Amino acid sequence: MYLIVGAILAALALSNARELPPALLAMRPLAWHLLTFGWATQLIFGVAYWMFPHLSKDAPRGNERVLWAAFWCLNAGLILRAAGEPLGALRPGMVPPVVLQASAVLQVAAAWLFAAETWPRVKALGR
Amino acid sequence: MPLLSVLYVRTSLVWLVVGATLGGAILWSKASPIPFAWQFLTAHIHLLTWGWLLQLTLGVAYWILPRFGAERPRPWLAVAAYALLNAALAITIIASLLPVAWPGILVGALQLLALFAFALHAFPRARRSAYGK
Numbered sequence: 001m002y003l004i005v006g007a008i009l010a011a012l013a014l015s016n017a018r019e020l021p022p023a024l025l026a027m028r029p030l031a032w033h034l035l036t037f038g039w040a041t042q043l044i045f046g047v048a049y050w051m052f053p054h055l056s057k058d059a060p061r062g063n064e065r066v067l068w069a070a071f072w073c074l075n076a077g078l079i080l081r082a083a084g085e086p087l088g089a090l091r092p093g094m095v096p097p098v099v100l101q102a103s104a105v106l107q108v109a110a111a112w113l114f115a116a117e118t119w120p121r122v123k124a125l126g127r
Numbered sequence: 128m129p130l131l132s133v134l135y136v137r138t139s140l141v142w143l144v145v146g147a148t149l150g151g152a153i154l155w156s157k158a159s160p161i162p163f164a165w166q167f168l169t170a171h172i173h174l175l176t177w178g179w180l181l182q183l184t185l186g187v188a189y190w191i192l193p194r195f196g197a198e199r200p201r202p203w204l205a206v207a208a209y210a211l212l213n214a215a216l217a218i219t220i221i222a223s224l225l226p227v228a229w230p231g232i233l234v235g236a237l238q239l240l241a242l243f244a245f246a247l248h249a250f251p252r253a254r255r256s257a258y259g260k
Contacts, residue, residue, distance in 0.1 A: 040180055041143075053128055081154070088157060097158035104154040111147035115140040122136045124128055 002038030002078070006031055026089040030082055037107065038078050045070065045114050052121040062117045070113035077106030128190050131205055135186025138213060142178030146171055170223040177238060178216045185212075185245055192252040204248035211241035 009031035013024045049067055054060035061067070084099035128136075149164075149171040156164035189205050199205075215237035222230050 036175065036180065041175075044180070044183060085154075085157070095158075100158035101155050104151040104158075107154070108147050108151035111143050115144045119137065119140060122128065122133055122140070124130050124133050 002034045002042065006034030006039055010035060022090060023086070026086040030085055033078065033081060037074070042071075042074060045074070048118055048121075052118065053123055053125075055121055062121060066113050066117045070110045070117070073106045073113065074110035077103045077110060080106065129199070131202065131209065132186045132190040135182055135189060135209060138209075139179050139183035139186060142174045142182065142216065146174030146179055150175065167223050169229065170219050173216060173219045173234075177212065182209075182212060185209075188245075188249055192249055193254060194252065199248075200251055201248050204244045208241045208245035208248065211237045211244065215241065 009027050013020065013027045013031045045067075049061060055062050080099055080103035084095045084103060088095040088100060149167045152161050152164040153168060153171060155161055185205075185208065189199065215234045218230060218234055218237070222234075
């Protein structure tokens with residue numbers, strides 16, 4: 001989903017074919033983040049969760065609650081960003097600051113949670 | 128997972144955390160300004176694209192591309208790519224902290240050399256595997 005929406009937005013917002021309307025220019029940061037964070041990073045999170053070396057027989061993929069929390073943080077953070085960032089750029093003061101602040105905290109939390117939970121699974125063979 | 132891949136992937140996780148934290152500060156700054164947040168925009172972009180996305184890809188490629196028997200050919204090229212890539216990222220961060228002109232040529236040259244080194248390592252491994260016939 002993020003790949004398709006991000007690619008369409010990027011194609012429109014990053015095109016310099018003609019003068020772009022302000023609404024599209026305001027979407028540029030969002031287009032990048034939908035592609036890099038919503039698609040590429042989330043795809044990596046999912047594939048790493050699936051195929052990285054298992055931790056143990058009891059909990060092969062570590063604490064799944066933490067990884068679910070990372071998933072919800074990433075997506076909630078991106079959705080808040082999509083709701084608040086372009087509108088905030090177009091009409092300063094219209095979006096309550098807490099929207100972008102919460103988006104920032106949620107996206108950072110997703111990265112920290114995933115990194116902390118995945119770190120022990122990145123290990124050499126036989127360890 | 129070979130030791131070099133462990134190094135690549137764990138380093139990419141570190142850059143993910145640092146790059147995302149810088150990005151969080153920049154986004155927060157759009158709502159209520161944080162001094163100096165925007166001076167880390169270039170570092171944020173480089174850390175997450177080169178340090179996280181690309182480095183993790185290279186680390187996993189080193190691990191899972193077809194091997195020649197038990198050996199990965201010319202591993203020193205992948206070691207060199209790791210060193211060059213992370214030297215470029217370290218310079219990017221230092222340049223963000225100091226009042227200096229952006230060392231784009233140096234960073235770009237190191238990144239280009241890193242890519243060449245890894246491509247030279249991986250090229251012969253990108254082939255049909257014995258299991259894929």
